Amino acid sequence: MTAITEEIKTFELTGKVVAIITDNGSNVKKAVLSMQDEAQEKENVRRTERRAEKAKRSAQEKEEPAKKRKKMGTVIL
DSSP states (O other): OOHHHHHHHHTTOTTTOOOOOOOOOHHHHHHHHHHHHHHHHHHHHHHHHHHHHHHHHHHHHHHHHHHHHHHHTOOOO
16 A cells, blocks of 8 residues: 555545646656556456356346246246
8 A cells, every 4th residue: 555545545535536646756656656556456356246246146047037947847848
């Protein structure tokens, strides 16, 4: 976690910061790039979790009609 990220949390600005303006100082640029990397990693994890949830729901939806057919005693050929 970068010092900038820590300060954003300290001042309760999480989710409110939309841009960071720098003077191109190498240390600030590195911190901002690190924040971007962290944000991208979190987004990748979130997307992976959503895909897994969607696949799970899809599999459950496919199972439900088969369970209903078994309960009703219907045979489909």
